[in-house]
Every structure is written in structure tokens, then in C-alpha cells.
Amino acid sequence: AQSVAQPEDQVNVAEGNPLTVKCTYSVSGNPYLFWYVQYPNRGLQFLLKYITGDNLVKGSYGFEAEFNKSQTSFHLKKPSALVSDSALYFCAVTSWDTGNQFYFGTGTSLTVIP
């Protein structure tokens, strides 16, 4: 079965510190992985994706994510957190085996403390 796990409902980090939001996945076929961010009462905004190639993917707003095939993980990272990064973050996976369907994690609420 296809699934995405975000083990932390809430992550708190001090402004200026590095942040990590965790994601693990299970999917048949080669995984294609995505991170989205959602601000209150807004739709999801695309941050970055892993399709193939380098395991370290860079995206919008200084975010990056590392694909680890052996650990089936795709953790989101940022070297220095901003208060404006506070939002809800979703990891998603798809593959050729899932057709056009994306599977989302339950989301992680990130709070950056000034």
C-alpha cells in the first residue's frame, strides 16, 4: 500500500537555527517525492520535488530535502529558520504505479520562535 508518514505533528525551532521536518514513504515503483507548504486558509504551495538524480534537492525559500532510498525518507531541511517559515508542511509521494494519484502525509506544523 502507498503511504507517507510524517512522524511529528509539531516542530518548534528557534529563529536562526536549522530545521528538519521528517518524512518517510512507502510506494510501489520508483518514488517521486514532493514537499508542499500551507499557510492558514490557503491552498498548498509547491516547495520542491525529487524525481531522479542528486539526492539533495534544493527548492524555494532556501529549503532543501534529502532523498534516502535505503531509509525511504525525504526529510525537509533549512539551514536557518525564519519566523515566516511557520506553517503546515506536507510531504507527498507518487509513482508510475499509482497513476496520477498523490499520497499526502498528515502534515507537520512548524513554529519558528523569535
Next chain:
Amino acid sequence: DAMVIQNPRYQVTQFGKPVTLSCSQTLNHNVMYWYQQKSSQAPKLLFHYYDKDFNNEADTPDNFQSRRPNTSFCFLDIRSPGLGDAAMYLCATSRGLIGTPNEQFFGPGTRLTVL
């Protein structure tokens, strides 16, 4: 700018009164999705269209229907809204599995309140 537009942004309806939510896109994407999202939970896929091909999720209630009259527009019809249908409804588009999978582009959502 190319984008995904949802109308209205906020919709209030009465229990049992049919309601239609609309989504339009200027991205010319093949695939359009409807998701239901409740209070900071993961978006739940209701159905999607690949061009005119309709794909319904097995657990989507019959109360929810969809129409896609052309590439640009897609509608979500809730025939008899119940209190449990109060949620944010998100429309998304993608180019589909052409070459490699492409990210979904989301609209701002319609927040549905059922009185």
C-alpha cells in the same frame, strides 16, 4: 499569471441544500483533482480527471459528484451537504504522468460551512 482559481472562497449552505464549487485553470493541465481537507489534516482525494476520464476514489461518498465540461473548468457538486461535509475543498491541477511526474498546483481553496 497562469493559475488555479476557485470560487467562491467561502461558501455557506444549509443542511441538505445542494451546493456547487467551481475551479478553473489557465495552466492547460490535463489532470484536475478535488480534495477535501479538514482542520489541518492531510488533503483527502475525492476524485480526479485525466482529460475527460473520471476517476472516483472508492471511499468518496455518492453525495459528491464532479463535472469537467472542458479542459479549463471543473465543478464539485455536493447534492445534500451534511454537517460532516464542512471542510476546505481544494482543487489542484497537474500535467499528469507525461515523461516524469509533475507537481500539483493548488488553488486557494473554498471553505464550506454547513448550517
